[in-house]
Each structure stands twice: as structure tokens, then as C-alpha cells.
Amino acid sequence: MMKQITFVARTVLAALREIFDEAAYARFLQRECQESSTDAYAEFWRERGNAYGRRSRCC
Amino acid sequence: MLDGMKGLSFFVWGCVALLGTAAVGVVALHRGEPINAIWLVMAAACCYALGYRFYSKFIAAKILALDALRATPAERLENGRDFLVTNKWVVFGHHFAAIAGPGPLVGPVLAAQFGYLPGTLWVLAGAVFAGCVQDFVILLFSVRRDGKSLTEMAKEETGRIGGFVAYAAVIVILVILLSVVALVVVNALKASPWGTFTIAMTIPIALLMGIYLRRIRPGKVMEASVLGFVLVMLAIWGGQFVSQNPGLARVFTFSAGTLAVLILIYGFAASALPVWLLLAPRDYLSTFVKLGTISLLAIGIVGLRPTLHMPSLTRFIDGTGPVFSGKIFPFAFITIACGAVSGFHSLISSGTTPKLIARETETRMVGYGAMIAESAVALMAIIAASVLQPGVYFAINSPAGIVGQPPEAAAATISSWGFPVTAGEMQALAHAVGEQTLYNRTGGAPAFAVGMANIFSNSLGGQAVMAVWYHFAIMFEALFILTVLDAGTRVARFMIQDAMAHVYPPLGRTSWYPSILATSGVVVASWGYFLWQGVKDPLGGINSLWPLFGIANQLLATVALCVATTIIVKMHRKKYAWVTLGPLAMLVAVTFTASWHKVFDPSPRIGFLAQASALAASPATNETARLILNNRLDAVVTAALVMMVVLVLIESARVWIGVLRGNKDARVREVAFVMTRLAEEQ
Numbered sequence: 001m002m003k004q005i006t007f008v009a010r011t012v013l014a015a016l017r018e019i020f021d022e023a024a025y026a027r028f029l030q031r032e033c034q035e036s037s038t039d040a041y042a043e044f045w046r047e048r049g050n051a052y053g054r055r056s057r058c059c
Numbered sequence: 060m061l062d063g064m065k066g067l068s069f070f071v072w073g074c075v076a077l078l079g080t081a082a083v084g085v086v087a088l089h090r091g092e093p094i095n096a097i098w099l100v101m102a103a104a105c106c107y108a109l110g111y112r113f114y115s116k117f118i119a120a121k122i123l124a125l126d127a128l129r130a131t132p133a134e135r136l137e138n139g140r141d142f143l144v145t146n147k148w149v150v151f152g153h154h155f156a157a158i159a160g161p162g163p164l165v166g167p168v169l170a171a172q173f174g175y176l177p178g179t180l181w182v183l184a185g186a187v188f189a190g191c192v193q194d195f196v197i198l199l200f201s202v203r204r205d206g207k208s209l210t211e212m213a214k215e216e217t218g219r220i221g222g223f224v225a226y227a228a229v230i231v232i233l234v235i236l237l238s239v240v241a242l243v244v245v246n247a248l249k250a251s252p253w254g255t256f257t258i259a260m261t262i263p264i265a266l267l268m269g270i271y272l273r274r275i276r277p278g279k280v281m282e283a284s285v286l287g288f289v290l291v292m293l294a295i296w297g298g299q300f301v302s303q304n305p306g307l308a309r310v311f312t313f314s315a316g317t318l319a320v321l322i323l324i325y326g327f328a329a330s331a332l333p334v335w336l337l338l339a340p341r342d343y344l345s346t347f348v349k350l351g352t353i354s355l356l357a358i359g360i361v362g363l364r365p366t367l368h369m370p371s372l373t374r375f376i377d378g379t380g381p382v383f384s385g386k387i388f389p390f391a392f393i394t395i396a397c398g399a400v401s402g403f404h405s406l407i408s409s410g411t412t413p414k415l416i417a418r419e420t421e422t423r424m425v426g427y428g429a430m431i432a433e434s435a436v437a438l439m440a441i442i443a444a445s446v447l448q449p450g451v452y453f454a455i456n457s458p459a460g461i462v463g464q465p466p467e468a469a470a471a472t473i474s475s476w477g478f479p480v481t482a483g484e485m486q487a488l489a490h491a492v493g494e495q496t497l498y499n500r501t502g503g504a505p506a507f508a509v510g511m512a513n514i515f516s517n518s519l520g521g522q523a524v525m526a527v528w529y530h531f532a533i534m535f536e537a538l539f540i541l542t543v544l545d546a547g548t549r550v551a552r553f554m555i556q557d558a559m560a561h562v563y564p565p566l567g568r569t570s571w572y573p574s575i576l577a578t579s580g581v582v583v584a585s586w587g588y589f590l591w592q593g594v595k596d597p598l599g600g601i602n603s604l605w606p607l608f609g610i611a612n613q614l615l616a617t618v619a620l621c622v623a624t625t626i627i628v629k630m631h632r633k634k635y636a637w638v639t640l641g642p643l644a645m646l647v648a649v650t651f652t653a654s655w656h657k658v659f660d661p662s663p664r665i666g667f668l669a670q671a672s673a674l675a676a677s678p679a680t681n682e683t684a685r686l687i688l689n690n691r692l693d694a695v696v697t698a699a700l701v702m703m704v705v706l707v708l709i710e711s712a713r714v715w716i717g718v719l720r721g722n723k724d725a726r727v728r729e730v731a732f733v734m735t736r737l738a739e740e741q
Contacts, residue, residue, distance in 0.1 A: 015152030018145065020280035020343055027139050041277035045335040050569055051141065052335050054553050056406045057342070057546040059162040059236050059397055059612065 024048070072112065078255065079105025086179060089371060090333045097364045099179055103438050107431045110187035112267035115195060115427040122627060122635045123199050125419045132205045133415055142206070144737070145415040147424055154412045155429040156346050158194075158404050159353070161240055161504075161539045162397030162612075163437035168503035168510075169605060170394040171444040171452065172382040176371040177391045179399075185392070185399025186434030189642035193616055194404045195426035196623045196639065201409035202416050203729040209409045209619055213707070214727045216625045224703040225618050226554070229406065231700060233551045234582070234613040236403075237326070238589030239604040240540040245318045245594060246502035246601070247491060247537060252311035253298035253493050253530050255318070258537045259311070260294035261341070262325070268340035283340065284347040286614045291344070291538075295530050299493055315594045322544070323587045329545040330579040331551050331572075338545045345542040352535050356439050359514045369452065374476065380645045381505040382501070383602045384664040389653040393609030398437025400642065402615025404430065417737060443510030444503075450480025452499075455506045458599030459499045469498055488561035493526030501599035504540075508532035551582045592689045598664065603693055606657055610697060613650045614704045617643060621711040628715045629727045636715075647708070654701045658694045667694035 017023040025036075025044055034040045082102035086094070119125045136142040145153075170178040201207055210229070214222025248255045267290070268283045276282060303306045313321070328339050355474075378385035378386035383394065397403070408426055416419050416422055444452060453473045454462070462469040489497045493514060497505065512528035520528070553569060555578045560567020566574045593600025620643040627636050660666030663673035671690035674683055717723025 011146065011148045014146055015149040016281060018149045019153055019156050019346060019400075020284060021339075022278060022280050024140075024269050025278040025280075027143075036277050038274055038277050041273060043302045044278070045333075045339075046271075048140070049334045050553075052339060053546075053569075055546065055550045056157070056403070056410055056550055057543050058158040058401065058403045058407055059240070059543060059608075 060378075072109070075105050075108055079109060082318045083183075086371075087176060091580065093366045093368055094371070095364055095366055096446070098174070098363060099438060099442060102179070103183055103435060106183045106187055106434070110191065111299065111427060111431060113422050115191065118192065118195065118427075118638055119420070119423045120334075122630075122632050122638060123196065123422075125199070125423065126732075127418050127420045128735055128736075128738060129189060129419055130733040131202050131416050131419060132413065133417055134735060135733055136205065136414075142414045144417045147421040150412060150417075150421065150425050150429065151417045151429055151448050153415065154348065154425050156409045157411065158401070158429060159349060159433055159436060159648075160397065160543055161243065161536055162401065162403075163433055164440045164507055164536060164539075165240075165243055165503035166605075166609070167398050167437045167440040168444040168507045169382055169456070169601070170391050171369055171441060171506075172373060172456070172509060173376050173387050173391050174370050174372040175367055175441055175445040175531050177376070177387055181392055182398045182434055182437045182441065183688075185395070186430055186437075189616075189645065190400035190404070190434065191427040191430040192638060192642060193400060193402075193406050193619055193623065194430045195423060197405045197619055198408040198413055198416075198426035199419065199422040200623065200626050201413040202419060202422060203629050205730055207409065208436045209405045210623065212409065212626075213618060213622045215529065216622055216629070217707065217714055218710045219623065221419075221618065221707050224707045225615070225622075226558075227703060228402075228611065228615045228618060228700065230554055231550060231696065232403065232608070232615055233554075233697075234585045235589060235604065235608045236599070236613050237544055237547045237551075237586035238593065239321070239601070239608045240543055241322050241326070241453055241586065241590045242548075242593040242600050242604060243502040244322060244537050244540050245315050245590070246500055246599075247504040247508070247533055247616040248313070248318055248514065249315045250312055250496070251494055251533075252308040252531045253302040253526075254537070255313060256298045256301040256307075257294045257530055257534045258541070261291060261344070261534070261538055261541070262337075262370055264290045264294070265337055265341040265344060268344060269336040272340065273335060278314050280343050284343045287340065287344040288347055288351075291306070291348070291534065292531075295527060295534055298530055298736065299440050299526060302493055318526055319587075319590050319594045323583055323590070325541070326544050326548050326586070327583045329550040330582065331575055333356070334549075338549065339677060341538075342542050345538045346521065348535055348538055352437055352531075354440070356443070356511060356514070357435070359518050360439060360442055361520045363514060364515055365442070365446045365498070365517070367445040368448050370449065371415075374450070378662075381453060381461045381587040384607060384662065385606070385653070385656060385660075389649040389656070390650040393606055393613055393653045394711065396609040396612045398434055398440070400613065400616050400646070401433075402619055404433075405615065405619035418735070426465050439508055443507050443514060444512055445521070446510050447506065448480065449478040450474065451485070451509070452506055453478055454480050454485050455500045455509065456503070456600070457499065458501050459531055460597040462499075464499075466496070467499060491525050492529035494529075499658065501601045503601070504533065504536045507536065515594065548579065548582050548586075552578045555581060572630075592693075595685070597686075602664070603667070603690075606653060607693060607697060608649050610653050610657065611700055613646050614700050617646045617650060617704050618707050621707050625714050626727055628718050629725045633719060647732075650704070651701060654697050657697050667697070 028044045073673040085098045133144045192660040211224040239433050268287045271283050297366045377385040462472040472480045514526040593604045620639050624639040663670040667690040671687045674687050718725045
């Protein structure tokens, strides 16, 4: 039972991290071998700003 | 052992089918006494479970032949950015957050003027047989084409016209969508200092979140979202003091016209500002509130099991409704739109989502399953609207041009329809939710907010906090809508920049400010025109604009289903083409009939041209010439949309007939099969 609850909690957290782009930022840091910083975050947005702006949100 | 399991499964699903039949029967056949909302919930749960378990499985096995061994673009093209192998539940959450917008909340509330039954039946049947199918097949077809967009697939599979029409339809839909959702916000906030203050505060809160993420705690989005949510809740709580202070209340009390201008300025600024500063933080905040509120509303409905006071069918199925004009067919269908089937979803299903899918087999859960969740949201909106006394519902949603301006006159008109309500009752309700008046709040959002506040206040806090819940609901919807405005304006701007690049290449540069300002101006002016038209419309604007939006949205679904049918025919699955042809035929019937009525119906309350003629024949005022022009423009837009879709239908039918006769190339443009490595790794 505890195992299942942990699994569900982990999955929900992973989904939220993906939805809120924290996972994308973590991947960016890993790919670029950088620590999180204001410069790194600015670079992250420079890279993905256009793609993010093109994302449709539904009605 | 196996036979035992099979027998148990047969028994369980048999029980689900029986329970579902009984619940749908109660919902459909119950007359006279109020019904409990739990019947709707039960009917929906059984229909969704059966649809997912059997219908989607049938489509997956017999038509699409989902292959767990075939590598998806997320695996083959993985780059850590757009293409990324992602857990199916994470993709589901991501996809649902992208497809769930204000449409499934507003449309069903408006359609409740026919009673709760038509909306409920269409939300269930439409989702299971049309909306979910469209989202599922388009997602899978995009996965098999390296995540190509609907317009690219239309161009490749049906021809250039299909691609062009899909592109043009998206732009037109965006413009109409943005104008209509902006109108919903205007109608919700006019003469409401509390609501306006709360929504105004979300702008500095979003900017603060942007700066927090950029300068203080880089990348800590969930933390910033929680902080933003706390600040928004404080703004809602503080709004009551603003409304009680005469000086502050005056500052935050705006007419519809002023609010429209402010929203136009906001839309332009949001489109031109850097993404990280306003669009992204507002998007995060909106998603945070959206997921939380939808879950809370679902818990509230199931826990409280409210009684529906709206009858199953009202007298307005004859087309004389005050909320919007037109008979139950086709207008119930185009009004509900996104809650049952939404063309816009095909853009998401062929956008970000196909690039995250790890296995083909997961498209069923993500595509079909997320649309079931969206349909459930629409059902909650029907329940929220139907828990209101019908007299109250019509007093909130009817324009002054129909029920009259003075409260007593409006109450008398609505009571004469058989839905008793008094001016005193409305005044008490307005007072309870912290508003000066609730009359003529067309657009669906205030009615939904009152219904939601009713449900919440009965489960949490009682009547004392009803005003807070009402403004929470208004904030929730407005936040949703302003996010769609930000994102939609920007998406339309990019699309225009891409097109303009063919004429003058620098215009295509998305970082070149003259181009950004010019194209943002074009987009904002386009939806601003329709917004202004709605604000000045004596019938409340929603009557003209929401059907136009519904028609445009459903016509895009028609294009998506044409593409899907073409691919199915080319895959030599012609005997199963009815799976997409059926909903396609339904949508063609609905949208073409609705378009015909909106253009040519002799009633001035329905037909744009009849309204223009009626205005021309009436005594001229300063506004007459503009109103006539607006009606004619609406007629031209509707006709142009239909003509474009007719071209796609003809183009698609030519391909189908050619393939079936054997004189057309039946090759589908899928990428070649590559064996997945994920199975081995696992």
C-alpha cells in the first residue's frame, strides 16, 4: 500500500515538474553542465522562448 | 484461472453497462421533480469507462494497430528539448493542462438555457464518439509522422488546399476565440470593483513571479506558483475592502467599453513583452489554480451531491432563448463545442504532445483519456449552472435588450416565462456575492461563478464566505481567459510572422521589434474589433460571437476528421472509416446548418443579414451604420469559413474515391518503422 502511495505521489510530482517546466530546466542544466543561476535561467529562456511562445493553449 | 478472470471481467463490465444505462435513463427520462447531480456523475463515469475500455480499444486494435515495438519520435529524435521520452502519466497531465481552457466551462453554462439534458447527452456522446476519437487518432498520426502539425499533415495527405484551409481556419478561430473570451471577462468585470481589483492584481503578481524566477530563485516554478497563489488569494480577500471603500471602489469600477480598451492594451503588451516576464508566470499560475480548482469542484460535487433546479428541458428548445437565439439543433452542439469535441485540440495533439510519447500504445490513454477528463470538466460546468434556480440563471445570463433594464421589469419578464424570480431575491444574491447587481451578466462566467460559489459555500465556510468563493471563481475563469489571450495573441502573431516572411523576410524574425509590434498590432486590432462589436451589441455580444466561435471551432474539427479519414482510407481500413466519418458527418450537419441559420435565418435575433436588414429599416441612430456593417461582416466570416471547409471536404472526398477506385496513390506519409530500444532497456 505504502509503495503504491509513493508511486502515485512520485508520478504526480513528476507530472507537475514537467507541466511547470522545472524538469525542462533540470535537463537544460544537465545538458549544459551548469549549476542553477540567474545567468543559466536566462540562457534557458533564450533557448526556449520562441518555442514556448508558439505553444497553443486550448479554448 | 484465465476463464475465471474473463468471467469476472465480463461480470464487472456488465454491471458498469447496466448501471450506466440506468443512470442515463434516469437523467434522460426524469421529469417534473428536481434531480440529484449524482445521477449525472454516475452516467458520465459509466459512459467514460465503457468508451475508454471498449471503443478506444477497438480503435487502437482494429484501425490504428498500435505497435508498442515501433520507436516514436520522442525516442528516435530525442534532443532533450522538444523531443523527449516521457512517462505516460506526465504526458497525460501535460496534455490535459494544455487542452483544458475556459471553453468547456462557458459553453455548457450557456447551453443550460435548453435545460441540463441536451448538454449532458452531447457532452457524453460527443466526447466518447467524436472528441476523444479525434484527439486520439490525430495524436497517433502525428506520432507516426515525427510530430508533424495538423496543417502539415493536411497538406501532405489531402493536398495543398487542406493545408491552407487548416492554417487560415486556425488564424480565424484564434481571432474569434480571443474576442469572445475577452468579452466574457468584460461582462464578468463590468461594474465589479472587487472582481476588477482581483484580476488587475494578477498582472503585478505574474510579473513578480517572473522576476522571482529570474532573479531570486531561478527555475523554482512550483515554489513561485505557490507564492503567486497565496498572493492571489490575498487579492481576493482584499477585494472586499476595495468594494466597500467608496473612493477605491470608484477607481476599480469600469464600464464595459473601458474594460475592453484595458484588455486590448494588456493583450498588446503581453504579446510584445518577453515570454519569461509575463506569459510564462501567468501560465504557471493559471495552471496551478486550474488543476486545483477543477479537483476541488469535482470533490465538492461528489461530496455534496447538489440538487439540480434547472429542468431537464426548457421551453427555449424552440429557439426563442434569451441567452442566445436558435433551436436546440444545431445551436446546443456549437455552443457546447469544446466540452464534446474541439478542433483546437487537434493542434495540441499534433503539437507538443506527440514529441513526448514514449510508446505508440500510450496515445490511447493520453489522446482519448485526456479528452474524457475535459468532458468531465464540461459536465461539472453543466452541474454548476443547473444548481441555480432557473429564474436566477436567466436573470444573470439574459441581456437587458431582451428582459429590460430595470430589475423589476427583468424579474417580471423572466417570471412570465415560468421561471419565477424577484428583484429582491436577485438583490439579496448580489449582496451575498459582494456585487452591486447580477442582472445582465451575459457570457456564462458569472452564472458559473454563482453556481460554483453555491457548491463551495455549502461544503466549505457556509453562506458567510459565498462572496469570497464567487470572486475566487471569477478570478479562476478570468485567469484562464487572460492566459488564453496572452498565449493566443502570441501564437497568432508567430503564425502571421511566418507567413509574412515569404513577402519580406525580416518580418519573419521573431526578435525584431518593428515586426513584433506590427504583427502584435494586427492581431490585437483583429480580435479587438470583434470585442468592441460585442461590447456595443444591444443583444449582449455573446449572442453573435459565441456561435461564431463554436462554428469556427467545430469547422476546424471537421478539417481534422477529414485528415484522419483520409489517412484511415489510405491505410486500407476503409471498412472502419465510419469511426471518423460518423463524427465528421455529424459535425458537417451541425456546422453547416448553424452557419446557414446565422447567415440567412429570417429572424433578426438569429440571422446576421436579417438583423442588418432590421437595423436598416429601423430609425437610424449614431450606431446603426456600424451595427449593420458588423452584422454583414459576421455573415461574410461565417460564409468564408464554410466555403473553406467545403473545399477541404471536396479535396478529401476526391482522395477517398481515388484511393478506393485504385487510381490514386494510397501511400501514407508515415516515417519508416524503426524498432524501439526501450523494450530492451526495460
